[in-house]
Amino acid sequence: MNKLHVITLLTDFGYQDVYVGTMKGILAQIAPHATPIDLTHQISPQDLWAAQFNLGNAYHYFPTNTIHLVVVDPGVGTSRRAIALHTNAGYFVAPDNGVLTPVLQQETLYQAVTLDRSDYWLTPKPSTTFHGQDIFAPIAAHLANGVTMTQLGSPIPVESLVQLPLPRPQVTSEKIVGTVQYIDHFGNCITNIAAEQLTGQAWAIQLDDQTVSIGQTYGDRAPGAMVALIGSHGWLEIALNRGNAQAQLQWRVGKLVTIVKTATT
Amino acid sequence: MNKLHVITLLTDFGYQDVYVGTMKGILAQIAPHATPIDLTHQISPQDLWAAQFNLGNAYHYFPTNTIHLVVVDPGVGTSRRAIALHTNAGYFVAPDNGVLTPVLQQETLYQAVTLDRSDYWLTPKPSTTFHGQDIFAPIAAHLANGVTMTQLGSPIPVESLVQLPLPRPQVTSEKIVGTVQYIDHFGNCITNIAAEQLTGQAWAIQLDDQTVSIGQTYGDRAPGAMVALIGSHGWLEIALNRGNAQAQLQWRVGKLVTIVKTATT
């Protein structure tokens, strides 16, 4: 069987407890050859939007034979399905709650299964509270060992998979109204307006007390000045050069952001 | 010599500084074949109770030839001993301050040594402030290389090892009075009442303004409702479905928790 060597982990478990460590122990037991790599464990508890944003910006930097293990699972213990996907961009193991939406929207799906074969779980009677430990980590480890998708679960149609599509910005002839979809550690406020929507035209964003043209990098403006730019993830973001835009603007996820055309470039 | 491949780390060093990184550098120098796995580094400074709770819930998910390196060490630089244990559940390297109590209570001890052989330390004159770097990490690395317990230290009797046993709940014919022993990242309040104490009987817990029957999973109640259940660790915990019980109840570790019988199941 063909072994896989990298398993990423993205959860809302935080760093205080041993929940992540426990999952890595299970990986070390079942698939000792595999290397776990943390994407993040500081997703706000049960925040599927933040989880899919972070996953969507990370997985394509990994080898395409990577297994991505995603456990943000507000429905643990209910009838929500546990699933695994095989795509052109790698394998994904997660609850079927929409957290894999970026993968479903952007990648070619080879196969989807519902994880109903308890032989590959840690125990045939999993806890009702921690499927990361009892189902998802063991499944990822068995995948790494070369167990096939159809050994791990029954095929399911792609149409049945839960999706949480990002709200689209409203576009008119003179402006685009989007929202803040994520605020990162630096306080950068990242919108749902994509770089592609801004081509062929100069744009500016109206903040409370100033208009900021959409520029190129933090260093384009003085320290302490607001900057609007396309981040490395491809979305329009509002940042404060050498500072924290969120702390100054007091914005939250969901805040409406309006940009207007200024001149043809 | 028989090499060991996994070394876990559990400390109160936090993630801000390079104390953990320094220990991993020493592991990489002495035992480059070994893989370090973080359990957690966010134990509250010097909190031996949180350390033993987290250790006790994690080590048994790892291969039994794992080395568990535990550095929560309020007595560093005093005469407290540095010890290593070899048990049926793996190796443990730690200060002798009670942090290994769950291991001593639940596992078969093959050998205990006090780490008095400075040949295996980073330096024969260790600092008085950071034995994680100067003693514990090098010892774990030498263990990983196959150095034997008795090369690393002098055997000591199990009776001499410091223990910090968890206070037991008070059990009467109609109720059990326990305490909160740990509050996790999600705000789940975990008591010292074990699943075994609840069998054969239905129970409920009296909170400030409501009685909550001890149920099965978060999804059994509506979002925002209190839930009392047996967590994946085997202890009774009080949680808020899709919320933070600690933030709502304002409980702290040590809070008394009373549960009462409601009917025979």
Add this chain to the structure above:
Amino acid sequence: MNKLHVITLLTDFGYQDVYVGTMKGILAQIAPHATPIDLTHQISPQDLWAAQFNLGNAYHYFPTNTIHLVVVDPGVGTSRRAIALHTNAGYFVAPDNGVLTPVLQQETLYQAVTLDRSDYWLTPKPSTTFHGQDIFAPIAAHLANGVTMTQLGSPIPVESLVQLPLPRPQVTSEKIVGTVQYIDHFGNCITNIAAEQLTGQAWAIQLDDQTVSIGQTYGDRAPGAMVALIGSHGWLEIALNRGNAQAQLQWRVGKLVTIVKTATT
């Protein structure tokens, strides 16, 4: 080509986002044999002083064929150079902004290059906001694969490298006036006064309401008492035994600290 096996990462990216995970994905793609080890990612945003303090206290615990990847980069997207150093203590990849000052001051430099060969970047047109992903991580991975320094960039003279030397304490016949250069996770206030400056003499530090002699370890004084000692890093630090000195003293980085001679030892 001679492969290198350990790559450390030190950034101000925090643990909330996937910026670090993305860099590790690139390392896994280009240099799958290499092991990434986190030094810390909780440097305060753009804090070059904290970054160099932490780097300076960690790198010499690693094998001398380690690659240290440092991305604290307030000037990203401007004309500041990206550099790599080969020294007797290992390889360093970082922006040329002074963050490598401890290495330049303490180690033998074999070669310095400016990273101007875009063939070894992730993309010939890097983003203006995230060179950790687009330049620094790929360069570190290629170094790990045995690509030579001069393949990665053009040699530059050591004199051209930016340095941020630590301010030196003022020394008079009776006292030394230093400053707090770093405050760690435990609240220990670490000064810029080195152990070597205290030899041959007994010293004390004057705090608001007490004089504390410079002692040996936390356990020398009662729990809750202030302690002044030489930390494992070699600097004079002020700590609170089993407590948090920063929280009690309300000191910040830059606080002046005066120590006075008390008697010849």
